[in-house]
Amino acid sequence: MPELKSLGALIGAGLVYGIGALGPGIGIGFLVGKSVESMGRQPEAAGMIRTTMFIGIAFVEALALFGFVLSFILQGQA
Amino acid sequence: MVLAFEVPPVEEMFSFKTLVPIRLGPVDASLSGAVLLLFLATFLVGLFFWAAARRPALVPKGVQNLAEAVVDFVREGIVMEVMGPEGLRWLPLLVTMFAFIFVNNVFEVIPGISFPVTSRMGHPATLAFMSLFVFNVAGVQRHGLLGYLKHLLSPPPGLRGVMGVVVSVIFIPIEVISTLLVRPLTLAVRLFANMMAGHIILTIFYVATAAFLQPKLAGVLAVAPLGLAVALTAFEILVAALQAYIFTILTAVYISLAVQAHH
Numbered sequence: 001m002p003e004l005k006s007l008g009a010l011i012g013a014g015l016v017y018g019i020g021a022l023g024p025g026i027g028i029g030f031l032v033g034k035s036v037e038s039m040g041r042q043p044e045a046a047g048m049i050r051t052t053m054f055i056g057i058a059f060v061e062a063l064a065l066f067g068f069v070l071s072f073i074l075q076g077q078a
Numbered sequence: 079m080v081l082a083f084e085v086p087p088v089e090e091m092f093s094f095k096t097l098v099p100i101r102l103g104p105v106d107a108s109l110s111g112a113v114l115l116l117f118l119a120t121f122l123v124g125l126f127f128w129a130a131a132r133r134p135a136l137v138p139k140g141v142q143n144l145a146e147a148v149v150d151f152v153r154e155g156i157v158m159e160v161m162g163p164e165g166l167r168w169l170p171l172l173v174t175m176f177a178f179i180f181v182n183n184v185f186e187v188i189p190g191i192s193f194p195v196t197s198r199m200g201h202p203a204t205l206a207f208m209s210l211f212v213f214n215v216a217g218v219q220r221h222g223l224l225g226y227l228k229h230l231l232s233p234p235p236g237l238r239g240v241m242g243v244v245v246s247v248i249f250i251p252i253e254v255i256s257t258l259l260v261r262p263l264t265l266a267v268r269l270f271a272n273m274m275a276g277h278i279i280l281t282i283f284y285v286a287t288a289a290f291l292q293p294k295l296a297g298v299l300a301v302a303p304l305g306l307a308v309a310l311t312a313f314e315i316l317v318a319a320l321q322a323y324i325f326t327i328l329t330a331v332y333i334s335l336a337v338q339a340h341h
Contacts, residue, residue, distance in 0.1 A: 047159045054324065055331050062264040068271050069263075 006078035013074035020067020027060040083289030091281055092198060092274070115195045119181045126177070149173050152326065160330040168333055171212065176326040179205065179269070183318030186277055187311050194318070197273035199266070206266035209329045210258070217336030226336070230257060261332060265325060272321050276314045283307035 035053040039046045094111035101107065130145030138146050152173045157165045179196065186194035196202050217226040231250055283303050290300035 051159050051327070051331070054327055058264065058268075058324075058328050058331075061268065062260055065264050065267045065271065069267055 009074045009078040013071040013078070016074060017067045017071040020070070021064045024060050024064035027063075028057055031056050031060060083286055085282055085285055088278065091277060112193070112195060112198055115185060115191065115193065116182070116201065119178065119185065119195060123174070123177050123181055148177060152176050156323075156327050156330050160327060161334040165330065165334060168212075168216075168330065172326050172330055175205070175208075175329065176322050179325055180319060180322035183273055183321060184315065186273065186280065186318060187314050192280075194273040194277055196269050196321075197277050199270050202266040202269040205269070205325070206262040209265055209325075209332065210262040212329070213332040213336045214258075216333045220337040229336075230254065265328060269321050269325055272317055276310075276317055280307065280310055280314060283310060 031053060035049050039049050042049075096108045096110050097114075098109040100109060126141065127145060130142045135142060149169075153166070153169055156172060156176075157169050161168070182195040182201065184194075185191045186197075214226075217229065220226070221229050231254070284307050286303040287300050287307055290303060291297055
């Protein structure tokens with residue numbers, strides 16, 4: 001039974017990071033793409049857009065980082 | 079002929095021998111290589127700015143020129159963009175933060191050191207605690223304690239009546255957790271994860287180069303991992319600067335969110 005538990009923990013550790021990175025990956029892609037698009041349309045607002053973009057990236061990236069931390073916690077359970 | 083090589087275990091890449099064991103109650107405060115590197119980084123940053131400001135010249139040259147470029151980058155690229163002129167009082171903190179994190183990160187690619195101090199969780203965690211402390215103190219300074227709590231616990235504007243109550247019940251706990259817990263946690267983990275991943279990747283490629291160079295195998299095979307290792311080293315310098323920039327700009331953003339007028 002302990003083997004099964006550590007097997008589950010290790011598989012879970014891999015999955016939780018991989019799946020956890022999917023959504024934020026797509027999200028950051030959209031976010032930066034749209035920001036670059038609007039910087040192209042309005043170069044004089046580039047500074048403001050860049051700042052807002054970084055705030056947005058920070059919030060979206062947080063989700064991927066949760067997956068990263070959880071995968072470490074799960075590895076510790078193995 | 080087997081094309082295999084041994085990668086050292088991850089724990090080994092990030093641990094140092096204890097040089098002087100020190101215990102402060104339950105806390106292990108021993109002096110090890112990582113702590114010495116931390117002292118070295120502190121000393122280097124201090125020396126850099128001291129040398130730059132020792133004999134300030136109207137027309138800067140040498141180290142003063144470099145220091146002015148750093149200060150100007152943080153001033154124009156971070157403070158003025160995020161906080162505007164009223165944020166200039168935070169400039170010394172942010173410049174120091176940027177320079178310190180950058181030096182600690184860039185140790186990753188300095189020959190003879192090859193270890194980013196920020197890839198051990200304690201260091202980014204301390205920096206993130208500092209950021210948390212600073213933006214809360216900035217908010218309390220601006221709004222007063224009650225005003226800051228009101229600022230933190232206020233419902234989203236524009237909703238009245240039952241809807242306002244319902245949204246507030248959901249919104250306020252999320253906002254408090256996001257401000258006081260998620261912000262420092264993500265600041266620390268972002269820096270730590272990036273530097274740790276960089277260190278592991280560089281280690282793997284240099285170990286592979288060394289393994290393929292052995293006379294038994296054809297030395298030509300080492301060209302590919304060596305080329306990739308050099309390219310990744312350049313990439314890691316970029317990551318070191320980028321992570322220092324992101325940590326600093328997010329601290330600036332959190333300070334400006336805490337002090338901004340409540341609407």
